[in-house]
Amino acid sequence: MNSVHLQLENVRKEFSRRIIFDKINFELTNGNSIAITGINGSGKSTLVKIIAGILSPTRGIVTLTVNGKEMKLEQYHNYIGFVAPYIQMYDEFSAYENLKFFARIRGMHFDAGYADQLLDRIVLYSRRNDAVRTYSSGMKQRLKYAFALLHKPEILIFDEPRANLDRHGIATVYSIMEENKPESVIILATNDEEDLSHVETIINLDELKEQQKSEKQMRSSARSKQPSTEVAK
DSSP, X not given: OOOEEEEEEEEEEEETTEEEEEEEEEEEETTOEEEEEOSTTSSHHHHHHHHHTSSOOSEEEEEEEETTEEOOGGGGGGTEEEEOTTOOOXXXXXXXXXXXXXXXXXXXXXXXXXXXXHHHHTTOGGGTTSBGGGSOHHHHHHHHHHHHHTTOOXXXXXXXXXXXXXXXXXXXXXXXXXXXXXXXXXXXXXXXXHHHTTXXXXXXHHHHHHHHHHHHHHHHHHHHTSOOOOOXX
């Protein structure tokens, strides 16, 4: 397992001049886990997309260092496994064909034995040769975890990790998280209390915005109370 260090410095995102979030600062390394939480529309998915290199921040810096070497943005996907309800797969391909295609476009060796282990783990091995279009939404969601783990990444980002899953699927996801936590970086975007119990740190975007608003008001109030230094003529 590679040594990774992920750092966000004063990250800000705007859409059409509307500030989604601002001054996001944290750093993570192997063994750290964090959840991004907040009401719908607070920017949870946007933030994890920025971390994954899918979106660019309006301001601020995201830095990923692997074994002491800073990675270029186009290299991030080699170290990140990303799961989200909005990720699409090729419906006309089977699960196995999707995984093989995924490996090929990444330029990585396809380990058939490991792929079989992953498919068995997510209870899709018996359906591995069926077209994904025949899968239920829960089966498709489970398959995304196989995609995320296939290249054995050091950073796992799960956006709404319980989406479309039954209790067995949720338990499998939690098991995957716990197994990877000692050596990996785990990042969740979620509002679910049970999800939050599986991480060591929680960043609530709504609370952060309120705190920043309060600090801005205090600074403004302090400036207004400062005595004038203008000399009367």
